[in-house]
Amino acid sequence: MDNEIVSSWHQGELAVQQRAGTDERMAEIGPKFIREFMPQQHRDFFQSLSMIFVGYTDHCSNAYASVLFGAPGFIQSPTETELVINTQSTIGDFIIEDLREGDHIGLVGIEFDTKRRNRINGVITDINQKNIKVKVLQSYGNCPKYIQPKEFAPNRSYSEFTTVSLDQLSQKYREIISSADTFFIASSFDDGQKFRNRGVDVSHRGGEVGFVSINAAGQLLVDDYVGNGFFNTLGNLLENPIASLLFCDWQTGHVLKIAVSSEILWHDEQQDSVVLAAGKVKRSLCFTPIKIEQFNNGLAYIQQF
Template sequence: MTNNLRSVWHEGELTVQKLMGTDKLMADIGPKFIREFMPLQHREFFESLTMILIGFNDHHSDIHASVFFGCVGFIQSTSENELVINTQNSMGDFMRDELVIGSRIGLLGIQFDTKRRNRVNGTIIDISQKYIKVKVLQSYGNCPKYIQPKIVLNHPDYANFSTLTRQQLTQRDHDLITHSDALFIASSFNDGKSLNSRGADISHRGGEAGFVSINPNGQLLMDDYVGNGFFNTLGNLHQNPVASLLFFNWKKGHILKIQAATEIYGNDKQSSPIKLAIGENKDKKKTGITLCFTVKEIEYYYNGLAYKTK
């Protein structure tokens, strides 16, 4: 395998791609589609955003998902290889304290009105109390599939923060999760090699309301839908089965964050990554994989969302 391919995909992604039959296609298009720079269209897209999701590892190497907000222009693309993000407006988690120069982070920009989304994985090369500067290692777009369109308004109580931490889901959590049409999932893989495919990642998962269910044991279940065939998230979880999930309460302006252990099931429902592809998949919208999340910690951020829907 060429070093170029290894820098695009890591072992977990390659394993899942092979099991799911996309490995040959990904070997061809991966180095072409995943760039070390942002094309002009992506640079302009990021500069137009008022929200950006971030996946990062803390000083204990635990994965976290979070989000920054700002007016148009709070993100600047100073070159095709760099983004500067104003980090003063978060969801109230004070995650800036966990970011240091050299951190490998994942970024996701999404517009719910246009259903556009683009991603950057990179390294923090400068940091202050007001911003981070990120060197781009991987830049690529995602299709609009499964993004449910929304028109959002400013949340007048944003930043009037309070936080609750607990270990078990409440009925309110159940209601939010099972009625959500989107979640954001952060995951990571790091084997110590300084290749572009290492580090944290964050992605969007969406569907009709109820695409995430909760079983009697309190575990979250989510079927994997057919997408671009990259399997970034599944590849990370194959190697490092922990995740951080965000659910947005768009009506109230709150955010639910869940730290979870993950298991990957094939159609035969056996929790073994080796058996991902077993079973006949009759639903062509789904890959035949189900993700199972066992809740480890829950944080509820009141007024942590800068925007609300009507």
């Protein structure tokens, strides 16, 4: 099998690409677009960030989405295949004991003012109470579509954490979701192979306020807008529907995290019991909440108006 060609995509991604009709284009684009190293501009980009969004799994294979903060430089790139992240500033839920060497991790960095966005899927090669060292397995940029521009100021109440957990959406949580123009989703898929295209992914979802709706059953509904055609997230969800959603209330500094079960709804498979989000799209995502947590004052930065 030494001459076996490994696809850039795992079986879930391939299945969704085939259903969406992008598989032939992705077979050509994947090897060119997805690198096993970071170009210098990506290294400079990550080192300039003051926050980075993280997807990971715990020892029970539950997916988590979180965000790490720091002054620019809290992320370092000693080589083109490594990132070292200082983890001492988090939203209070990032449990370092959940991670071990060899665990996969997904990272996405965004400059909300310039709409630049780059992603890393990697594996942890070293970890301690201060830093995580990540080896790059996949490195690629994303287009600026659907990123809502924002400017930030320090949150003076940051780190005064309090946590609230519920098993259903309260009116307050519904308002946070309904007024959101951005959220993040962590998903995972491990088929037991050690190829570079398996592991954990975290991705950004954005749109105009109201692009996430809530139906009568308390499910979150999101149209899947046209993107790069990779279907990293949908490919993972097809194989493993359990995911984690992260909503940041940039006005108050609070964070809402929701563990969910996911379903991909294609237009030819719509069910009468599910009301899709508005908009003529080929597919939508339906998220059924399992566990809801709010982290008060969990954001180091709040939106500056």
